[in-house]
Amino acid sequence: MALTTKGRATRQRIIEGAAAYLRSDEPVGVTLDDIRAITGTSKSQIFHYFPDGKEELFLAVARYEASRVLEDQQPHLGALTSWAAWDRWRESIVTRYRLQGRHCPLGTLMGEVGSTPGAREVITTLLGQWQNHVRKGIADMQESGLVRPALDPDRVAAAFIAGIQGGVLVLMSTGSTTHLEAALDTLIAHLRG
Amino acid sequence: MALTTKGRATRQRIIEGAAAYLRSDEPVGVTLDDIRAITGTSKSQIFHYFPDGKEELFLAVARYEASRVLEDQQPHLGALTSWAAWDRWRESIVTRYRLQGRHCPLGTLMGEVGSTPGAREVITTLLGQWQNHVRKGIADMQESGLVRPALDPDRVAAAFIAGIQGGVLVLMSTGSTTHLEAALDTLIAHLRG
DNA sequence: ACCACAGTGGACTCGCCAGTCCAGAAAAAT
DNA sequence: ATTTTTCTGGACTGGCGAGTCCACTGTGGT
Known part of the structure; x- marks a missing residue:
């Protein structure tokens, strides 16, 4: 074409x-x-x-939306090198989803073409990139000696992804960001040790 | 009738x-x-x-499924009074969702009648009860002196709910329980302090 | 035995919606 | 200038699926 x-x-x-x-x-x-x-x-x-x-x-729309999800977290997500940066990142996520409210465009999209391999790939790619950024952030903090080295960055990053996704999911049925904030705060507190 | x-x-x-x-x-x-x-x-x-x-x-089906979700976690969920009990609970969740695989009956149901008040109520009730159990478990552990009292049981319980939901969500697109396990393990580690 | 009402089968309606088709306008290529 | 290709409008089709209707059957009560 x-x-x-x-x-x-x-x-x-x-x-x-x-x-x-x-x-x-x-x-x-x-x-x-x-x-x-x-x-x-x-x-x-x-x-x-x-x-x-x-x-x-x-x-195509899902890919477009997926790219926005990550963009909306920049520049914070790309440079999680201080506690202040983590806090700003946390803030940007909560604000973004609070504004988005109950409607999750990607969720809707998944509801429509949800089980096709293509749809899964979009989600998997998005979550993978997201997790990579977080993992890198944790590793950076470890290198600066701000986070204890015993933590497995990838595993904790996975927990972050799960917590965020779940928080957004709960937001969709309750309309409140409580769970999203609780997940982020608890995990960040865990990083702080 | x-x-x-x-x-x-x-x-x-x-x-x-x-x-x-x-x-x-x-x-x-x-x-x-x-x-x-x-x-x-x-x-x-x-x-x-x-x-x-x-x-x-x-x-009606959603209510039926929702009741099963909690039942499947018993008796562990009702008596989170020792670290061993938490581990057994963790195991029961991971096993349950590993078996369930990519299909989330409740997720499908929500996709069909998702935005009606009734549907939201089913989910909200389920999550509320779930979180209550976890909160109670954390409080019990605090009373036994096994968890430091500084933690807010309700907030951490909310983080658990979010982490589990997100973990299951990721499971649905990747087919792996990695995120679910990471979320549970990280949060339990946080409790252990 | 009868009767009222719960239970059952399955054909039918009706609207909705993805996808098709073709004819014509606009743009690009020669 | 003409020809070829892309772009656009909109009518049309075909199937699918929720909900309706009515006739028939079972069941429990008196």
């Missing part, structure tokens, strides 16, 4: 429009017609740019 | 059949016809016992 400038713009408009829709609205039953209406496109355009239909489109 | 013995049996058969189906099979698009076929019933029976249709049935 050779895209012209106009084509690329349209394709991007569809992805970003769909993402915005998922971020703003209720997640129940997202249809191609919804997206068509929101993005001001026609059926044929959607299938022109995403020949495999819904699944391909939703995967 | 006055149910006879036979009626109650049928109703229960539908719920348990649906639950078994969700536990065994892939979660994509569960239809009433699937459940009808699996449970050997007819459309009219489903609507006879669950007048509000899909949502009511799924909520």
Whole structure:
């Protein structure tokens, strides 16, 4: 598929429009017609740019959203080299998800194409990169002597990922960030030793 | 609605059949016809016992599954009074979810009727009870002098809930219990101080 | 024996939604 | 200028699945 400038713009408009829709609205039953209406496109355009239909489109949106998840934590996530940096990171996560509220775009996406290998890959990649950053942060702190060396950075980083994911999950049903904050605070306290 | 013995049996058969189906099979698009076929019933029976249709049935199944989640952790969850008990509890959780594999019946249910108040209530209640048990366990340990009193039992219990939920979530996309174990181990290590 | 009401089967409706198709506009290539 | 390819609009199809309806059967009470 050779895209012209106009084509690329349209394709991007569809992805970003769909993402915005998922971020703003209720997640129940997202249809191609919804997206068509929101993005001001026609059926044929959607299938022109995403020949495999819904699944391909939703995967593209999921990738787009996944990249935003990490971007939203920068620059903190990339430089967890002091306790102050960890605190700022913690703050950025809590704020981000508090604003996002009950709607989890990625969660919705997973609900729609959830069990396909492609969908799993998007999530796995995202979580992997996320965990890598945290692991690196812990290792850096160990090198500076701020965290005791006995801790396994990868394992604790995995715990962070789990805690964050779970906190967000709870947020989705309770609407409160209590669990997310508790998980982050407890794990950071554990790092502090 | 006055149910006879036979009626109650049928109703229960539908719920348990649906639950078994969700536990065994892939979660994509569960239809009433699937459940009808699996449970050997007819459309009219489903609507006879669950007048509000899909949502009511799924909520009943969700409640059934939610009660199992806690039962499966007993007797350990109810008596977290020694380090050995915590370890056994940890083991029971990991084993349970390892067996369950990628399919999370409750997750699927939430995907279907996810945003209704009823669905949220089921989840909130389950998580609340779960957290209560853990909080009580931590408080017990503090009373025995096994855990330092400075820790806030409720907050750490919240972190446990988040960690477990997140661990299970990761399990669903990666198929590995690594994160679940890391979360549990790290938090228990934190309790040990 | 009868009757009222719970239980059951399964055909039917009806709307929704992913995906198709084709014809025409715009842009690129020659 | 023409031809080829991409882009766009929108009508149409086909299947699927929730929920309805009605006729029939079992069951328990009197």
